[in-house]
Amino acid sequence: MSDFIFDKNPFPKDPEKIIEKVINIIGTVVDWIGNIAGKTGETDSINDNSSLENIDRITSIFTDFREQAHTKAIEIENAVAKEVNYYVEELHDILDANADKVDKYNIHIKRIERQIDKIASKINGTIDNELCKKVSLDNTECKEIVKMIPGSKKEEAMNTFLDQSVNSALESCCKEIRNSLEEIYEDVETEVLGAVDTIQKQNELLKESLASVDENNYEVTAKEQMVEAYYMIDVCDAVSQIL
Numbered sequence: 576m577s578d579f580i581f582d583k584n585p586f587p588k589d590p591e592k593i594i595e596k597v598i599n600i601i602g603t604v605v606d607w608i609g610n611i612a613g614k615t616g617e618t619d620s621i622n623d624n625s626s627l628e629n630i631d632r633i634t635s636i637f638t639d640f641r642e643q644a645h646t647k648a649i650e651i652e653n654a655v656a657k658e659v660n661y662y663v664e665e666l667h668d669i670l671d672a673n674a675d676k677v678d679k680y681n682i683h684i685k686r687i688e689r690q691i692d693k694i695a696s697k698i699n700g701t702i703d704n705e706l707c708k709k710v711s712l713d714n715t716e717c718k719e720i721v722k723m724i725p726g727s728k729k730e731e732a733m734n735t736f737l738d739q740s741v742n743s744a745l746e747s748c749c750k751e752i753r754n755s756l757e758e759i760y761e762d763v764e765t766e767v768l769g770a771v772d773t774i775q776k777q778n779e780l781l782k783e784s785l786a787s788v789d790e791n792n793y794e795v796t797a798k799e800q801m802v803e804a805y806y807m808i809d810v811c812d813a814v815s816q817i818l
Contacts, residue, residue: 616730621721631637648703694755705744
């Protein structure tokens with residue numbers, strides 16, 4: 576529908592590639608996860624009867640994790656923001672290239688532009704916050720793992736848990752991007768539908784004007800009105816096929 580008004584579809588191709596690149600970034604945290612899991616696997620079982628020393632040790636490991644998580648999250652979010660900004664720039668370029676049509680059909684793009692500019696900011700802190708919530712003694716699953724006796728099974732359990740936590744955090748980040756893109760798509764489609772409605776109303780007025788032409792009108796005027804009316808009819812037919 577939107578590519579009917581604009582010279583081309585106002586969305587760059589394959590926006591899902593942004594999501595794919597976000598998910599692929601997970602490879603940058605594999606070594607880091609293994610290191611934290613290894614340290615956790617060496618700790619004694621943590622329960623209500625644990626010594627203060629053992630509790631302090633696991634707390635220290637988790638504190639270290641959160642500090643590293645914050646650093647890694649910023650690194651990942653910056654990489655994501657870079658990809659999003661490429662997409663945002665292309666959206667702006669397409670809107671600028673169609674400025675004449677935006678004005679002609681009275682398409683309101685201020686809200687759309689504001690949403691475009693907010694995409695990157697919406698993902699800031701998403702990964703960091705999700706990881707810090709997951710990897711905590713307040714998290715039931717995490718608490719059960721630290722209760723395990725030291726050894727390879729405990730390390731493996733923590734490694735799996737951390738891997739799932741990172742995936743969940745990345746998915747939250749992807750969800751924010753998807754939601755933002757969907758809102759922009761919906762707003763553009765709404766504006767374009769409004770433009771199509773305007774065209775249809777203009778068509779009706781032109782048909783009425785054509786019907787009012789009598790023998791006293793100049794022949795050239797009648798022909799001009801007929802050409803424009805038939806053009807608008809073709810336009811609406813094309814739109815109805817797209818719908």
